[in-house]
């Protein structure tokens with residue numbers, strides 16, 4: 001379970017997150033929507049400690065992410081993250097990309113790590129690209145590679161930061177399908193997304209962020225068909 | 241026939257060995273300075289990247305001096321002034337010290353460029369997989385940034401190899417100094433300089449070729 005309490009994040013004078021309270025239960029899929037600059041990415045970075053926080057707390061299964069004595073490298077193994085830029089490691093093949101972290105972080109043997117890599121690449125539909133370098137993969141394939149790479153650490157939570165925003169329109173579907181597959185398998189997911197169809201169909205809850213505040217959260221039906229906040233209404237009118 | 245013999249008079253086979261031996265010394269002084277200098281330069285480059293303005297002010301300005309002052313002046317100054325502070329080094333050691341610092345100064349910029357060539361989001365991605373700061377540096381930044389600046393580093397290597405000729409001013413008999421000795425004795429400047437040039441070429445060319453091969457392989 002992810003428990004966020006009164007989370008405040010500043011970048012210098014800029015107050016980016018203004019007191020976020022949010023719980024995400026095991027097995028839940030939460031979509032986060034909102035306009036550019038509302039702090040969605042920053043929220044994810046605060047959850048896996050890629051950014052420090054100034055006030056409040058984030059707990060993962062009871063462990064305080066930002067406490068001084070927390071081993072973040074260990075904690076991050078629980079939290080897979082997929083970015084807008086797919087960030088494939090260009091010097092490694094697809095299989096080596098996926099096998100690297102299990103080998104050096106978890107200390108798996110080379111054979112074990114490669115086996116995990118092969119399994120996860122097949123999982124995301126890249127079973128025929130094991131030996132390819134990222135430069136020989138399309139954007140959609142590289143993003144699925146990124147998903148496989150995160151899954152190889154056997155995370156309990158997956159954080160997606162606009163995983164499809166940098167893709168050509170015809171490649172968006174294959175990545176969303178992979179995310180949908182994970183959701184069906186019961187993965188706990190927080191998906192920052194601009195794909196309203198995905199948010200509506202796949203999520204258990206949708207959160208709308210506006211200027212660093214979580215304005216509204218609820219089941220997709222509520223957010224999409226009877227939003228309470230004026231900001232939510234306006235945002236949805238614009239994206240449709 | 242008679243003419244050819246007078247033309248070559250003075251230059252004999254042992255002289256060729258003398259030059260070859262001097263070429264090995266050039267190679268040796270270069271290999272030493274470049275390897276130590278590259279390691280130091282890598283550390284300095286990392287400090288410049290990580291330390292922000294503190295490192296830029298201290299390390300950065302010291303390295304700027306070594307990059308800007310002509311090597312020949314550094315060599316002569318160091319060789320003559322080091323004994324005053326109780327550091328009495330022979331020409332070879334003095335040459336290695338200065339060439340090493342000079343290499344480090346050049347490589348530090350290259351190394352910083354290499355670190356900065358790795359996108360921030362890629363490093364976030366590796367950290368999000370649970371890699372520690374050092375694992376990210378070793379397994380992601382070093383190979384990716386290293387490849388990005390490899391051509392620039394090869395440029396430094398070839399440059400330092402040629403610049404090592406300047407150690408001759410301290411009296412160390414490397415390739416250039418050996419040539420000068422032979423020229424004085426044989427009065428055959430063209431032949432001997434051509435030979436010395438050929439030796440420099442023989443040292444540099446394999447490096448360029450080998451480097452090009454690596455780059456080609458990585459480009460795929």
Ligand SMILES: Nc1ncnc2c1ncn2[C@@H]1O[C@H](COP(=O)(O)OP(=O)(O)OP(=O)(O)O)[C@@H](O)[C@H]1O
Pocket residue numbers: 011014016034035036037038039040041042043
């Ligand atoms: N490292 C940083 N330093 C300074 N300001 C930052 C930094 N990262 C983000 N910001 C600022 O914080 C605010 C929130 O950024 P964030 O990336 O979280 O927004 P977002 O909701 O993800 O937007 P988008 O939809 O464009 O991705 C923005 O105003 C941004 O400029």
Ligand SMILES: [Mg+2]
Pocket residue numbers: 040041042161162
């Ligand atoms: Mg964002």
